[in-house]
Amino acid sequence: MSTTNNMQIDLFREQILAAVKNKTPLSIEGGGTKSWYGNANSYTKLDTRPYAGILEYQPEELVITACAGTPLKEIEAVLAEKNQVLAFEPPHFGDTATFGGAIAAGLAGPGRISAGNLRDFVLGARILDGKGQDLSFGGKVMKNVAGYDVSRLLPGSMGTLSLLLEASVKVLPRPAATTTLRCQIPQEKALQVLNEWAGQPLPLTASCWIGKPGQDGELTIRLAGALAAVKAAIPLMNAAIDAVEVDPAVAQMFWADLREQRLAVFANLQDNDTLYRLALPAACGPLSLENTSGDIILEWHGQQRWIQAPSDDATFASLKAVAHTHGGHATRFKQGSHVDPSNQRFTLLSEQVHSTALEAVQARLRAAFDPAGVFATSRLP
Amino acid sequence: MIPMNMVTPPPELAAITALQSKLVSALRPILPEHALLWEPEDTIPYECDGLAAYRRMPLAVALPETEAQVAQILKVCFDMQVPIVPRGSGTGLSGGAMPISQGLVLSLAKLKKIISIDPFTRTAVVQPGVRNLAISEAVAHLGLYYAPDPSSQIACSIGGNVNENSGGVHCLKYGLTLHNVLKVRGILMSGEIVEFGSLAPDSPGLDLLAIVMGSEGMLAVVTEVTVKLIAKPKLARVIMASFDDIEKGADAVAAIIAAGIIPAGLEMMDKATTRAVEEFVHAGYDLEAETILLCESDGTPEEVAEEIERMTKVLEQAGASGIQISQNEAERLKFWSGRKNAFPAAGRLAPDYYCMDGTIPRRNIGTLLRRIQGMEKKYGLACLNVFHAGDGNMHPLILFNGADQEEWHRAEEFGTEILEACVELDGTITGEHGVGIEKINSMCVQFGEGERESFWGVKAAFDPERLLNPDKAIPTLNRCAEYGRMRISGGNLPHPELERF
Numbered sequence: 063m064s065t066t067n068n069m070q071i072d073l074f075r076e077q078i079l080a081a082v083k084n085k086t087p088l089s090i091e092g093g094g095t096k097s098w099y100g101n102a103n104s105y106t107k108l109d110t111r112p113y114a115g116i117l118e119y120q121p122e123e124l125v126i127t128a129c130a131g132t133p134l135k136e137i138e139a140v141l142a143e144k145n146q147v148l149a150f151e152p153p154h155f156g157d158t159a160t161f162g163g164a165i166a167a168g169l170a171g172p173g174r175i176s177a178g179n180l181r182d183f184v185l186g187a188r189i190l191d192g193k194g195q196d197l198s199f200g201g202k203v204m205k206n207v208a209g210y211d212v213s214r215l216l217p218g219s220m221g222t223l224s225l226l227l228e229a230s231v232k233v234l235p236r237p238a239a240t241t242t243l244r245c246q247i248p249q250e251k252a253l254q255v256l257n258e259w260a261g262q263p264l265p266l267t268a269s270c271w272i273g274k275p276g277q278d279g280e281l282t283i284r285l286a287g288a289l290a291a292v293k294a295a296i297p298l299m300n301a302a303i304d305a306v307e308v309d310p311a312v313a314q315m316f317w318a319d320l321r322e323q324r325l326a327v328f329a330n331l332q333d334n335d336t337l338y339r340l341a342l343p344a345a346c347g348p349l350s351l352e353n354t355s356g357d358i359i360l361e362w363h364g365q366q367r368w369i370q371a372p373s374d375d376a377t378f379a380s381l382k383a384v385a386h387t388h389g390g391h392a393t394r395f396k397q398g399s400h401v402d403p404s405n406q407r408f409t410l411l412s413e414q415v416h417s418t419a420l421e422a423v424q425a426r427l428r429a430a431f432d433p434a435g436v437f438a439t440s441r442l443p
Numbered sequence: 444m445i446p447m448n449m450v451t452p453p454p455e456l457a458a459i460t461a462l463q464s465k466l467v468s469a470l471r472p473i474l475p476e477h478a479l480l481w482e483p484e485d486t487i488p489y490e491c492d493g494l495a496a497y498r499r500m501p502l503a504v505a506l507p508e509t510e511a512q513v514a515q516i517l518k519v520c521f522d523m524q525v526p527i528v529p530r531g532s533g534t535g536l537s538g539g540a541m542p543i544s545q546g547l548v549l550s551l552a553k554l555k556k557i558i559s560i561d562p563f564t565r566t567a568v569v570q571p572g573v574r575n576l577a578i579s580e581a582v583a584h585l586g587l588y589y590a591p592d593p594s595s596q597i598a599c600s601i602g603g604n605v606n607e608n609s610g611g612v613h614c615l616k617y618g619l620t621l622h623n624v625l626k627v628r629g630i631l632m633s634g635e636i637v638e639f640g641s642l643a644p645d646s647p648g649l650d651l652l653a654i655v656m657g658s659e660g661m662l663a664v665v666t667e668v669t670v671k672l673i674a675k676p677k678l679a680r681v682i683m684a685s686f687d688d689i690e691k692g693a694d695a696v697a698a699i700i701a702a703g704i705i706p707a708g709l710e711m712m713d714k715a716t717t718r719a720v721e722e723f724v725h726a727g728y729d730l731e732a733e734t735i736l737l738c739e740s741d742g743t744p745e746e747v748a749e750e751i752e753r754m755t756k757v758l759e760q761a762g763a764s765g766i767q768i769s770q771n772e773a774e775r776l777k778f779w780s781g782r783k784n785a786f787p788a789a790g791r792l793a794p795d796y797y798c799m800d801g802t803i804p805r806r807n808i809g810t811l812l813r814r815i816q817g818m819e820k821k822y823g824l825a826c827l828n829v830f831h832a833g834d835g836n837m838h839p840l841i842l843f844n845g846a847d848q849e850e851w852h853r854a855e856e857f858g859t860e861i862l863e864a865c866v867e868l869d870g871t872i873t874g875e876h877g878v879g880i881e882k883i884n885s886m887c888v889q890f891g892e893g894e895r896e897s898f899w900g901v902k903a904a905f906d907p908e909r910l911l912n913p914d915k916a917i918p919t920l921n922r923c924a925e926y927g928r929m930r931i932s933g934g935n936l937p938h939p940e941l942e943r944f
Contacts, residue, residue, distance in 0.1 A: 122701035123804050145703055168650070179644065181653055182622050195893040203802040204834040205619065205874035207608050207657045208882075208889055209917065210901045214621075214653035218645070235703030261565050261587060263674040263743055290745030343642030344564035365644045390643035409647045416628070417647065419635040423904050424649050430900025442648070 067129070070113045074225060075194040077108055082192070082434040089439045090221035092131055093158030096167050098396055100220050100441040102403040108225065110162050117228060118202070121146060125185060125202050127230040130162025137161055141233055149177035149234040153321050162226045168218025171321035172268035172284065175260075175362040180217045183232045187213035189224040192432025202230045215427070220442040224431050237267070237286035241296065242313030245305035246278045249348045249360065255302050256283075256363040257344055264299070265291045270320055271360040272327055275348055279357070282308070282316060320361070323396075327357050328368070333400040336373040338381050341366060342390035349384055353377055373401040382409055410443055462545060463502045466525055470505055470547075473515045478553070480504040489548045492533040492540040493595075496797075496851070497880050501528065501542030508553045510628075510636070510666040517664060518634035520547055526910045527632070529660040531571060531603035534595040536798060537879030539607070539659050539915055549664065551602050557581050558667065565672045566625060566642065571602025571665045575609075578670060587672040590617035593875065594783070602665040608657030610875045612708045612782075615833035616741075619875075621656040623671045629655070629663035632906045642669065654901060659877050659916045662905040676741035679707060680751055683778045684758045685732030685765035689713065692734035693809040695761035696832045699738065700805065702757050704750060708739035709833030710782050713812065716789075716827040716840075720781035723788040728781055729765050736763075736832065737782055739775075785829040786840070793825070793842035797854045801865030802836045802874035814864050815839055822857040824850070836874035837865070863888050878916040886916070887923035895923065 081088045089105040091097060114131035121144040128137055134154055141147055151171030152164040165187075170179050186200030200206060200213035216226055247255075252271040259266050265287030273279015281303065285292045299305070308316070319325045323337075331337055335355060342365055351358075351369060359368040371377050378394060385392040391409040411417040411424065432438065467481050480486050481503040491498040502525070507513045520527050526546035533540055542548050555572035562585045567578055575596040579588040592611035593599055599609070605627055610619045617623070626640040640652035655662055686692035696709060712720070712735045717728045728735060738758070740750040751768060758766055769775035781788075789796045803811055812828060819826050827840040839861055843854040862872040862885045872878070872885040886895070898917040902909065918926070 120804075120806065122697035123806060124700060125804075168645075174644065178618070178622055181650055182618065191893075191897065197891075197893045197897060199894060199897075201802075201869070201871050203804060203836075203870050203874070205610050205614065205802045205831070205836045206871040207875060207877050208871045208873050208886065209878070209894065209898050210654055210662075211608070211621075211657055212654070212897065212901065214656075215649060215651075217650060217653075219649055223649070235705065238703070257563055257565075261562060261585075261672075261674055263676055288742070288746040288749050290749045291743050294743055294745050341643040341645050344566075345561065345642070362644060385643075389641060391641075391645075391647050411648045414647060416636055416638040419631060419633070419637050420639075420648065420651060423631070423637075423651065426904035426907070427649065427654075427901060430904055431897065 067113065067115070071190070071196065071227065074108065074113070074190055078190060078192065078194045078225065078436055081106070081436045085434070087439050088436055089441070090166070090225055090437070092160030092163035093133070093156060095154060095156030095159040096163060099167060101407050101443065103439045103441060105439050110160060113227060116140060123202070124233050125230050126233055127202060127228060128161050129228050130160060130165070130226045132161040134159040134161055134164050145236045146233045147236050148183070148231065149173055150180045150183055151321055152180060153323070155322060161229065165217050165226060165229055166219060166221050172270065172317050172361060175269065175365065176267040177234070181214050184213050184217055184229060185232055186230040187216055187226060188228040189216070189226055191224045192434055192436045200230070204232060218442070222437050222439060222442050223428060224437060239289040239292045240284065240286040240310070241292050242282060242284050242308040242316070243296070243299065243303070243305035244280060244282045244308050245303045247281050247303060248278055249273060249275060252279070252281045252360070253347060253364045259299065260363055264295045268317060269361065269363050272357050274357055275350065284313070284317060327359060330356050331370055331396065331398055333398040334373060335370050335398045336394050336401060337396040338369045338371060338378070339366065339393040339395040340369065340381065340385045340390060342385060342388050346388040346390065351381070351384065368395070373397055373405065382413065385409070386414070406443065408443055459502065459545060462525070466523060466547065467503055469519045469523065470503070470516060473512055473519065474505060474507060478506040478508060480506070486548070489530065489533070489542060489550070492530070492535040492538060494536050494538040494541070494879070494881055496845070497538040497541050499542045499544050501544070501546060501548040504548040504550060506550045506553050510554070510630070513549070513551070513664055513666055514630050514634050514636060516547070516549060517630055517632055520910060521632055521634060521908070524908065524910065526913050528912050529606070529664050531600035532574070532598050534599040535603060535607065535877060535879065536800070537873065537877040537881040539877050539879035539912070541880050543914060551665070552600070554666065560585070562587065564642070566669055567672055568667060568669050569601055570667060571605070572600050575599050575601055575604055582672055583675070586675050588675045589670050590623050590673055591620050594786070601668050601670065605656060605665050605668055606658060606660045607875065607877045610831070610834070610836070612710060612831065615709055615831070616705050616707045617673070621653070624656070624668055625671055626669035627652060627655055627665055628667035629665045631663050632908065632910050637663065657877070659879065660912045661902055661916060662911065664911070676707070678744050678747050679739055679741040679775060680747050681708070681737055681739040681769045681775050681778050682751060682754055682758065683767045684736045684738065684763040685729040686734050686736070686762065687732065687764045689734050689812050690809040691762045692736055693805070693812070693832070695736060695758055695763065696808065697805050698757050698761045699754060700833070702753065704754055704757070706738045706754065706833060707741040708737065709831070710737045711735070711830055711832035712782060712785065713828040715825065716785055716829045717781065719792055719827060720785055720788040723791060724780040724784050726777050726781045732764060737778060782829065785827065789827050789840045789842065793844065795843050795845035797841040797843060797858055799837070799839045799841065799858045799861050800873050800876040801862050801870055802834065803865050803868045803870030805832070805835045807868040807870070808832060808835060811837060811864060811868055815861060818857055818860055822853045824854055824857055826857070834874070835870065859885060880915055883916065883918045883922065884926045886918045887926045892920060892923070895920065
């Protein structure tokens with residue numbers, strides 16, 4: 063550990079202890095590329111960027127350990143040199159995205175459906191808790207069941223539990239071959255074939271359907287793995303959808319733009335509208351939704367759906383109800399520029415059956431790591 | 444002869460007997476007669492789990508048959524402040540289900556229904572007592588299976604797998620229980636039914652499913668598990684490679700991963716193990732090899748052919764002295780038979796063996812194996828090494844004679860030193876067996892006071908009264924202080940005859 067890093071940890075600790083003393087919560091921020099995500103607050107920022115750098119990376123261990131403030135693109139570039147990747151494909155949402163920010167947001171890109179979510183890849187973490195204690199959980203090995211798995215509680219906690227200093231995540235080799243196929247089919251058929259394929263030994267690693275309910279839409283699928291497996295799968299899948307192969311460069315751009323929400327379909331978000339995210343079980347078929355604008359986007363074989371609709375509470379309530387009926391939940395993912403920033407963005411635990419008692423558990427967990435409420439920014443309820 | 448009723452029992456015993464009858468009376472209305480045991484002859488089978496070295500008799504054993512009964516039992520124990528030790532099939536190897544003398548053992552073995560199977564969404568909903576292998580058997584006709592395969596999968600139950608976050612031979616490629624479970628329904632000590640995770644890709648709030656996984660039955664009692672099923676690979680083949688040097692074998696493991704290959708299984712056996720198992724299974728192992736690697740590839744026939752070719756090249760370059768590739772399923776199983784039977788084979792070499800479970804980064808495998816050789820001399824005990832090389836999960840088997848107390852203590856010391864070496868080599872004291880009661884002192888080596896305090900905070904968030912499996916996995920500050928003092932005298936315990944657990 064370098065002296066600079068130790069000094070920076072001391073500065074963070076001072077900031078935390080001052081916040082404890084003054085009873086003023088700190089809002090943790092890295093590159094600020096996802097500052098629009100989650101409940102808004104105007105607390106003092108704690109900037110993680112001075113604590114940056116890759117601490118350890120040995121390709122044959124399939125693990126990278128880095129400081130929270132390290133730019134995400136730096137990590138991906140270092141991995142790419144060794145032909146390895148973050149298989150959950152975290153969205154950056156901007157050039158300055160950091161490693162810590164990606165973990166705190168817990169978001170995953172198109173690869174999530176086959177590779178797993180971000181949390182599945184986290185092996186260990188070093189944090190400063192709300193008392194300024196320097197603590198390490200988990201480790202740098204794949205198999206580790208010593209103590210509670212606190213490091214996997216951090217992904218998606220949006221800085222409401224502790225300050226993430228460092229994390230070790232598992233990385234994977236880049237697939238030897240990748241092919242993207244595209245066709246026009248209705249949503250219902252897309253959901254049907256995607257789930258059928260997912261139950262077969264096929265190298266299907268991502269899917270996206272864009273269109274309107276009841277009409278043909280554009281289905282794009284990605285096959286990745288051993289060259290032989292990809293080659294063998296194409297005719298088999300084409301028997302069901304009659305697709306065309308997308309030019310590799312165009313395909314690569316498409317998946318990156320989908321992950322970063324730079325596709326034209328996302329760019330049309332009206333100032334008064336909200337981009338809603340629905341997380342749904344695999345069994346969920348096409349939804350009949352009123353009041354939506356533009357196309358809907360289905361990712362992860364339909365388990366993640368993006369819907370643009372008015373921002374009012376009634377619309378959010380109805381989308382929550384639809385998601386809930388199918389066993390999922392809804393989020394006000396991104397709001398238009400004219401929408402009230404103080405809106406509650408997430409489905410609450412108290413709104414879900416069998417989650418009510420977990421509200422108290424969650425509150426006690428937060429109090430255990432942060433008794434003075436330094437990280438109680440309510441960014442995640 | 445003095446009539447029994449004339450004997451005054453010691454006050455502690457009288458208190459325990461009184462508590463026992465109070466508990467039994469409170470539980471009787473909830474459970475059918477056959478589902479509540481308290482006579483010593485009935486409860487003795489529950490005095491330990493798979494780690495027989497640690498035993499204790501519980502106050503009583505409850506065997507509920509429904510979730511509602513589980514909730515009611517928890518409520519009764521909560522009101523009476525009686526601790527509970529949840530138990531599945533009892534195959535755990537760290538004493539995680541060892542009873543508490545003033546507590547109830549809650550066996551979930553009767554909750555063994557497969558509630559539903561959905562091939563379209565590739566999921567199955569099962570009760571905690573369902574055996575791991577039974578899930579794969581029940582969905583085999585659909586071309587699906589449940590990937591985590593702990594070695595005890597024929598007997599161990601899924602509820603226990605959740606509590607220990609179990610892995611197995613195939614977890615290098617397919618992940619641990621954590622990666623293959625979508626939802627856990629459970630009951631908090633207060634009797635409230637809760638659900639962690641969901642069938643959707645994520646759920647609101649903090650990721651509480653992540654913390655419940657591997658929590659050793661200390662946070663909630665599992666009553667239902669929704670597992671992810673995956674497509675059964677069409678084909679599997681295994682390469683058996685011999686090396687005349689342990690380091691070379693260990694380097695070959697790293698080389699395979701560095702080449703961008705994630706084998707379905709990557710296991711290693713040292714010479715002593717190979718010799719022991721060959722006598723037992725006659726698989727045709729190379730008895731001259733210092734170490735043998737088993738590298739499995741699975742997938743479509745095209746994929747497997749490609750991967751086997753690539754792995755063979757890497758192994759040759761790494762200096763393998765011999766390479767055999769399974770030509771059919773029978774041969775594949777033959778190659779694996781030794782690995783799978785290493786434990787019973789060890790059992791033939793000595794009256795007892797002590798199976799350790801530490802994980803280290805792959806690059807340190809050679810170093811640890813060399814250190815273990817030194818420890819064999821130091822403690823005067825032999826050790827077999829057979830392990831999940833692909834993920835650095837070591838399972839040294841220390842051979843000893845349990846009838847000799849002094850030898851057992853030496854074996855224990857040997858084991859502890861291995862675990863401490865794992866921590867020193869950037870690893871952990873347990874990869875898949877859990878801490879339980881067995882490694883609770885080693886937790887003081889891996890974690891500092893702050894982390895242990897945080898663990899207690901997590902425990903209290905779920906179970907503020909500390910009633911669920913309370914004396915396992917997470918050591919108290921006192922215990923660590925005590926352990927620290929005991930460790931001062933150069934590894935020699937001041938009073939080895941004293942019971943430390």
